[in-house]
Amino acid sequence: MTFSELQPALTYNKAYQTRVAYFSMEFAIHQPLKIYSGGLGFLAGSHMRSAHELQQNLIGIGILWKFGYYDQIRKADQSMNVLFQEKLYYFVKDTGLRFQIDINNSPVTVAAYYLAPEVFDTVPMFFLSTDLPENDYLARTTSYYLYNADTAGKVGASILLGVGGAKLLDLLEYNPDIYHFNEAHPLPAAFYLYSKFKNLAEVQKRVVFTTHTPEEAGNEKTDINLLNKMSYFCGTPLEEVRQITGEWGEIFNHTLVALRMAKIANGVSKMHGEVARQMWNAYPDICPILHVTNAQNYNYWADSRLYQALKANDDEALLKRKRRLKKHLFEEVANQVGDIYKEKVLTIVWARRFAGYKRADLLLRDVARFERLVTNTQYPVQIIWAGKPYPMDYGAIGTFDRLVQESKKFPNCAVMVGHELKLSKLLKGGADVWLNNPRIRKEASGTSGMTAAMNGALNFSIQDGWIPEFARHEHNCFVAPVAEGNLTEFEMDEFDHSNMMDLLENVILPMYYDQPEKWLQMVKNSMTEIIPVFESGRMADEYYQKIYNA
CATH class of the missing domain: 3.40.50.2000 (Glycogen Phosphorylase B;)
Incomplete structure (x- = not known):
């Protein structure tokens, strides 16, 4: 099944012909679709709605989190408690597409679900899941919890979003001109593209990156050997990864590498653009950092x-x-x-x-x-x-x-x-x-x-x-x-x-x-x-x- 077969009736405004795939770990689209935690998702949801209103040639790529972020409830004394409850989304349709990606050097089967524009007035959106009987329990949990506290689980989710999303686009014959990474979570998609083109310049001309936080905790760093072990780099040898990313130490800075593998990046307010340039301009080989101030629908x-x-x-x-x-x-x-x-x-x-x-x-x-x-x-x-x-x-x-x-x-x-x-x-x-x-x-x-x-x-x-x-x-x-x-x-x-x-x-x-x-x-x-x-x-x-x- 190709994208044109799945959604044949779309027309696009001439001002927005560039074909864009927008990757985000969370989207706040509507109350019934609980796959978001907060501001990043609220922003992404409004973007998908306005892109639809403007008839932009853009689709969204995310993950269908089985337990969402969490349900916030109370303990007996009214203090906060956390409930992880399975979510049911009958309005998100199974495309029937199944394909495999590697996570932790093991094949994991991925299912693709589709949210049509008429459901919540958004652009077409695809959501990935590993919650399938053909996967073992560990593989199934990859799409269970948004922002898993376990480091390996978090890395697996990034691989699912980035590699899974990029591979899905190939299967759909969507052929985006631009891969937009909303935060660094989908960064494995850049390594998927590198494994296809074997040329960093070919990756950079297709990738743009939005950074959302000046907070240290929001700019993730991970042991590069763990990432390599978990198949984060899509088969690219570690020494070659070091050459194309400039990460020669043992700690891999996700935001910094995204800035090196994109053609352009942006902060999300004028002030944040200035802060981001102060944070990152001392590092060599990063792309220009502009700003596009966030907004809501x-x-x-x-x-x-x-x-x-x-x-x-x-x-x-x-x-x-x-x-x-x-x-x-x-x-x-x-x-x-x-x-x-x-x-x-x-x-x-x-x-x-x-x-x-x-x-x-x-x-x-x-x-x-x-x-x-x-x-x-x-x-x-x-x-x-x-x-x-x-x-x-x-x-x-x-x-x-x-x-x-x-x-x-x-x-x-x-x-x-x-x-x-x-x-x-x-x-x-x-x-x-x-x-x-x-x-x-x-x-x-x-x-x-x-x-x-x-x-x-x-x-x-x-x-x-x-x-x-x-x-x-x-x-x-x-x-x-x-x-x-x-x-x-x-x-x-x-x-x-x-x-x-x-x-x-x-x-x-x-x-x-x-x-x-x-x-x-x-x-x-x-x-x-x-x-x-x-x-x-x-x-x-x-x-x-x-x-x-x-």
């Missing part, structure tokens, strides 16, 4: 009724709709934790992946001051936290559990579980303030604030990621001051906590309650100015203009 994320009211300049309708969206969220808050929230009270939401640098508990740095904030009857406030830590990140889970225990003390503080697409949409609709407080220069982009703005929430943020490209303080956002000099993490946390609490107490809360007209104007400014620059149609177009056709 309006048609999926934006509340259409809010925008109808905005377009009609009907302030009362806009406010009424916002109260309705808050009510929808508050029903879920009551369902999960028993707190009854009020639609007229300022509601702050912090919702994203729990990770140390994102500082979920920054507002609680001074517990006495936090208690004064949440018990203030003149300017009442409601706070919600939500997010899924990596299931083996016990520090992040500890932060989550601490917030759960602290929130029990107050009827206007809540920590929610199940932070996936559906809850994310509820949170953005119900938020008045979308809180974003990472340590500066640690957040590559951070797109949740874009979709919050599309739902009438105001961003309250550190000047990091995409925010400097959008924010105008007290016009469309509230922005914390930037610290001067080289501060320690302790000093930075102190500085940011003090400034953000000052802004909350002295600017944000008084404006919401005492200057509702000014608040509403800021909301309207934010909703207006987030489009079109931070809508993923711009991003999908920019990838063609700056990256694919470069």
